Amino acid sequence: MPTGFGLIVHTGKIAVIGGCREYTGAPYFAAISALKIGADLSHVFCTKDAAPVIKSYSPELIVHPVLEESYSVREEERKQVSAKVVAEVDKWMERFDCLVVGPGLGRDPFLLDCVSEIMKQARHSNVPIVVDGDGLFLVANSLHLVHGYPLAVLTPNVNEYKRLVQTVLKCEVDDADAHGQLSSLAKQIGGVTILRKGRSDLISDGDIVNSVSICGSPRRCGGQGDILSGSLPFLLVLVLQYFYLGHAKPFVAADRNPTVLGCIAGSALLRKAASLAFETRKRSTLTTDIIECLGRSLEDICPAY
C-alpha cells in the first residue's frame, strides 16, 4: 500500500445504509470508523426514528432519515413510498465512493425491498458495496443483488456465514475444509470477495484464500464487525484508486484483486486496533475504545509520512 496517502488522496464519501428502531449503534460505529481512518464525509441513511438518535451521537455524520419500515406505511402507499425512498438515496449516489449496506438495518420486509433497489442503483453506477449484518440476510435471500459483481464485498460473522453456506452451497459449514469451502462460496456467488470473520479472518474471491490472524482482542464486545465494515470502504477505494492509476483494465492487469487487498488491510487494521484497546482497557474494552485506537493502528500499518 502506498505511504503518505492521507495527505494526497481524496477518497471518500462513504454512505452507510442502516439504522432502525432497534439498532442505532451499528450504523454509528461503521460511519464514524470511516471518518476516523480518513474518509472525507460519512453519510448514514436510516429510518426516521433512528435518525435523531444517530445525529445526537456525533455532529460529524450526515444523517438522512429516509428509510421506512412496514409499520409506518399503509399497504396502498407502498409503491409510491418505495419509489420516493430509492430516489432520495439515488440523488446522492454519484457522490459516493462506496456503500456499506446492513449495519443495524433490521429485517423489515418493506425496508429490505427498498434497500434491494438501492443496491441495484449502486451496482448500476459501479459503486463498490460492502455488505454486512442484516444486509447479508437480504443478500442470502436475493443473491442476484451481488452475484458476479467484482466490487461487492461480503463480511459475514459466524451466523451470517453459516446462513450463506446453507443457502448457496446447500450444506453445513465444514471447518476441516474452511479454505476450500470459502473459495467455493465466493465462486458460486460469481467471484465476489468474502471476508469470513472469526478467530482468524479468511478472505477469498474464489481464487486463493488469504488468512489474517495478527493479534486481535480476546474481548468480544458487539460492534467490532461494524468498525470493520465501516473501515473497509476507505481502504477499498484507496486500493482501487491505486490500481486504476496507469491501468486501463485494472481487474485484468492487476495481479491481485484490489478488493481482496482492501479486505486484508481492513482486517489487519481492526485487529491491531482491538489489540491496542485491550492493552489498556482489558475486560472493560468497548467498541468505542477500539474506535479510538483506529488512528494508532493505521499509523502502525501505514504511516502518514
Ligand SMILES: NC(=O)C1=CN([C@@H]2O[C@H](COP(=O)(O)OP(=O)(O)OC[C@H]3O[C@@H](n4cnc5c(N)ncnc54)[C@H](O)[C@@H]3O)[C@@H](O)[C@H]2O)[C@@H](O)CC1
Ligand atoms: N450496538 C448496535 O446497534 C449493534 C447492532 N448490531 C446489529 O445487530 C444486527 C444483528 O447482528 P448480530 O451480530 O447480533 O447478528 P447474529 O444474529 O449473527 O448474531 C451474532 C451473535 O453470534 C454470537 N457468536 C459470535 N461468535 C460465535 C461463535 N463462534 N459461535 C457461536 N456464536 C457466536 C455472538 O454472541 C453474537 O451476538 C445487525 O444489524 C447488526 O449490524 C451488531 O452490529 C452489534 C452492535
Ligand SMILES: Nc1ncnc2c1ncn2[C@@H]1O[C@H](COP(=O)(O)OP(=O)(O)OP(=O)(O)O)[C@@H](O)[C@H]1O
Ligand atoms: N474469536 C476471535 N478472536 C479474535 N478476533 C476475533 C474473533 N472473532 C472475531 N474476531 C475479530 O473481530 C472482528 C469482528 O468479528 P465478529 O465475529 O465479532 O463480527 P460481528 O459478529 O459481525 O460483530 P458485530 O457485533 O459488530 O456485529 C473480525 O474481523 C475479527 O478480526
Ligand SMILES: [Mg+2]
Ligand atoms: Mg455484525
